[in-house]
Amino acid sequence: MPLLLRCLRHPLALALALAVVAMAAPAAAQRHDAAPKPDTYLCPHAVGGAVDCFLDAVSHLYTMCRQVKSIEIIEFGYEKSDEGVNGAKTEYCVDKHKISMTRPYQAALREATGSRSAVDGLRALHDLWLRALAELKWRPGESDDDYKVRVVQPYAIFKESAEAVHTALAAARTKLAGQANKIKATAAMAPKGAN
Numbered sequence: 001m002p003l004l005l006r007c008l009r010h011p012l013a014l015a016l017a018l019a020v021v022a023m024a025a026p027a028a029a030q031r032h033d034a035a036p037k038p039d040t041y042l043c044p045h046a047v048g049g050a051v052d053c054f055l056d057a058v059s060h061l062y063t064m065c066r067q068v069k070s071i072e073i074i075e076f077g078y079e080k081s082d083e084g085v086n087g088a089k090t091e092y093c094v095d096k097h098k099i100s101m102t103r104p105y106q107a108a109l110r111e112a113t114g115s116r117s118a119v120d121g122l123r124a125l126h127d128l129w130l131r132a133l134a135e136l137k138w139r140p141g142e143s144d145d146d147y148k149v150r151v152v153q154p155y156a157i158f159k160e161s162a163e164a165v166h167t168a169l170a171a172a173r174t175k176l177a178g179q180a181n182k183i184k185a186t187a188a189m190a191p192k193g194a195n
Contacts, residue, residue, distance in 0.1 A: 043060060050107035050108045051169065054122065066151055072087060072089060094134070094136075097133070105122070105126055125161040128154070129154075
C-alpha cells in the first residue's frame, strides 16, 4: 500500500509527515544561502571589475578587523587587549583576510596591467593596508582618543589611493584610445588596394 494512503488512514502519521516536510524546506534554503559569493563578502560595495573589488575590499576588510579589535578592547581594556590569548581574535581576523585578499589583489593587478602607475598604486595600497592591519594594536601610553583617531586615519589614505588608481586607469584608457584613433586614421589614409 502506498505511503500516502497509509498516512491518510493514520492522522498522527500524516501530521508527522507534514511537519517533517515543513521543517526540511527552510533548512535546505538556509544551507544554500549560508555561503555568500566571495565578491559579495569581500567587496560588497564594488560596482566595477577586479580593481573596484580590491579597492572596496581594502576598506571593508580593515573595518572588519578594526571592529574585532574594538571588541577585544571593550572586553579586556587597552592594556590587556594583547596579553596572552586576548588578541587572538584580531590576529585570526588579520591572518584570514590577508589570505582572502590574495585573489582580489592579483585580479586587480591583472586588470590594471595596461597602466604602470595604477599597478604601482595598487601595490602601494596593498602594503599600506597590511601596515594598517598590523597597527590596530594599542600602543602603551596611548589615550583612548589618540587610539581612535589613529585607527580611523587609514580610511582617508585608502580613499585617496583609490582615487589615484582610478585616475591612472582613466589616463591609460585615454592614451590607449588616442593611439587606436591614430592607427585608424593612418589606416584610412593608406591607398586602397595597395599590397
